[in-house]
Amino acid sequence: MSSPRERNAHSKGPKKSGQRAFNRKPDNGSDEWLWGWHAVAAALSNDKRSAPQRLLATPDRAKELESRFGRPKALEVVESAAIGQILPQGAVHQGVALRIPLLESVALQDFDARRGAVLLMLDQVTDPQNVGAILRSAAAFGAAGVILQDRHAPKLTGALAKAAVGAVDKIPTAHVVNLSRALETLADLGWRAIGLDGHADAYLEQALDGGPTVLVLGSEGEGLRRLVSEHCDQLAKISMPGGFESLNVSAAAAVALYEASRTRP
Known part of the structure; x- marks a missing residue:
């Protein structure tokens, strides 16, 4: 007899080809995520920032990012729902999210x-x-x-x-x-x-x-x-x-x- 976990896994149906799996819970480092077009674009433009760890964007937003910044190494093109799954509930991400280390404090x-x-x-x-x-x-x-x-x-x-x-x-x-x-x-x-x-x-x-x-x-x-x-x-x-x-x-x-x-x- 299959376990509840196995039954739940089968009930979700097969994953579509090429679709990346995302946890539905917020990322463990969710306090390091930025979302929203202006916030993400400003962070990518800031040469005082460390390199991005992850950059998630919908297909349309990915095109905008590439036209402005070239092809960022950390860019992952995903659907809007996939971005929402790793951010806090209710986050209005506008099709883009960036995980990047916090800015350093100035003296x-x-x-x-x-x-x-x-x-x-x-x-x-x-x-x-x-x-x-x-x-x-x-x-x-x-x-x-x-x-x-x-x-x-x-x-x-x-x-x-x-x-x-x-x-x-x-x-x-x-x-x-x-x-x-x-x-x-x-x-x-x-x-x-x-x-x-x-x-x-x-x-x-x-x-x-x-x-x-x-x-x-x-x-x-x-x-x-x-x-x-x-x-x-x-x-x-x-x-x-x-x-x-x-x-x-x-x-x-x-x-x-x-x-x-x-x-x-």
């Missing part, structure tokens, strides 16, 4: 404290969609970089990279263990930190002076933690004439970056 000293330069620091902002949207805004407004925590920040892959629409590979990111100590280091390097706080007395446009600035944003629920807040040179709030006092953190980052861009020389 704080690598950020140029020139006049008009702006950095974003995120204090326990953990939602991948929010972080991805913030990276996208940072790229749009020409920020010098984004500073994240080592432990309390999502990896720059997956849904985050999809939401960032390629900005993961366009904005330098630094990962630090302690944000307070990072602010001390940045102060020594010539940066001035402004913490976003809805209860502050000053408005952000009043606090900005056109110098190298770190905009520090906290999580939506708790805001800035006390020690991080105390290491900021000034706290400021976003002017909201409509009277609605709460903004999504990614929206607040976009507004803050716009305000900072107005003070550039």
Whole structure:
């Protein structure tokens, strides 16, 4: 008598000739996958990236990749369903997925404290969609970089990279263990930190002076933690004439970056 595993295998029917088998569960290294056309194309264009480990694409997307990058060595042409089977459930992959090592973190000293330069620091902002949207805004407004925590920040892959629409590979990111100590280091390097706080007395446009600035944003629920807040040179709030006092953190980052861009020389 056949085992349940054998009966299940026979019930699926024979595989079509040339069809590659894929596990239905996400790949064990699923946190190293990028998906979505813009995220994958930006990663392949980034010469600071390591070589791709796997590159899955539907036939149409494979043609686009080849016309732009030549024939990548890691390219595997598969059907859309096969890509979905190895990614987390619900991943909108747009016909392409890339497994590639994570980008290396940059050092704080690598950020140029020139006049008009702006950095974003995120204090326990953990939602991948929010972080991805913030990276996208940072790229749009020409920020010098984004500073994240080592432990309390999502990896720059997956849904985050999809939401960032390629900005993961366009904005330098630094990962630090302690944000307070990072602010001390940045102060020594010539940066001035402004913490976003809805209860502050000053408005952000009043606090900005056109110098190298770190905009520090906290999580939506708790805001800035006390020690991080105390290491900021000034706290400021976003002017909201409509009277609605709460903004999504990614929206607040976009507004803050716009305000900072107005003070550039």
